[in-house]
Amino acid sequence: MLKLILRFIKLFVIFYFGITIFWVLLYRFVNPPVTLLMIERGFERKSDGKDWKIDKKWVSFDDISDPMKRAAVAAEDQRFLDHFGFDFKAMEKAIDKNSHSHKLIGGSTISQQTAKNVFLWPGRSYIRKGFEAYFTILEELFWSKKRIMEVYLNEIEMGDGVYGVEAAAQTYYHKDAKDLTKHEAAAIASIFPDPLKWSPTNPSGYVQHRQYLILKNMRRLGPLDF
Known part of the structure; x- marks a missing residue:
């Protein structure tokens, strides 16, 4: 037996x-066709009496403006091109800050966020974190940083039923992702932590401050060699 x-x-x-x-x-x-988060959000919209909506259009890495790529790195993962999927300094900083604050911040890299968005279900648990780490390692082994960024910017939630940078650019600025300016890109990146609550075109004072900090970090970044 x-x-x-x-x-x-x-x-x-x-x-x-x-x-x-x-x-x-x-x-x-x-290219990943759909994620579990998109499906869950679709059902949430239906339960709220809204139409099913997954506004998403894939664009290649080269059809995303350089300011948008810089804004994503500046906002979410400034050591993206230097680490192997995990930024342990950022994790330590997040743990230390969260222990002294009721407002939690994350220490996940763009690679980790891509892993959870594309391969996993929504939610928080230690089991899910374990799977996230596993898929992050696989991404770093088999994908290039360019591919990780391309998938990330095409799959991330950017509004109610809005997914990916092309849909966000069309929804908020009525233009293609390749034409986003640095201020528009920073505004979109500023809502990444809570895209259902925040808006890049009607920002609160807090979101405006986030945009300012992202623009500041964008200027500090060296060349992004993908």
Whole structure:
């Protein structure tokens, strides 16, 4: 009986690693069509009496303005090009700040955020964090930083039913993502932490301050060599 159980566990582990590695390798070349968060948000809209909405249009890395890429790095992960998926200094800073504040901040990198957005379900738990770390490592192993940024900016939630930078650019500024200015890009990046509550075109004082800090960090960044 024990041998049968161990054999089952072995086969399950082999199957799991095989499927997940294939999944990550597939998305190196194939653009993710939809995420679990998009589906969940769609059902939330329906339960609120709204129409189903997933406003999303994929654009290539080269069709995203350089200011938007810089704004994302400046806002979310300033060491994005230098780390292997995890910024332990940012994590330590977040843990220290959260221990003295009721307003929690995250220490997740762009790679980690991409992993949870594309491969995982919405929510918070230690189990989910473990899966997030696993998929982050796979991304860093099999994808380039350019691909991670491309997927990130095409899948991230940017408003009610709005996903990806192209949909955000059209919704908020009625232009293509490739034409976003540095101020528009910083405004969009400023709402990343809470896109259902905040707006880049009708910002609160807090969001305006975030935009100012992002613009400041954008000027400090060196060249982004993707």
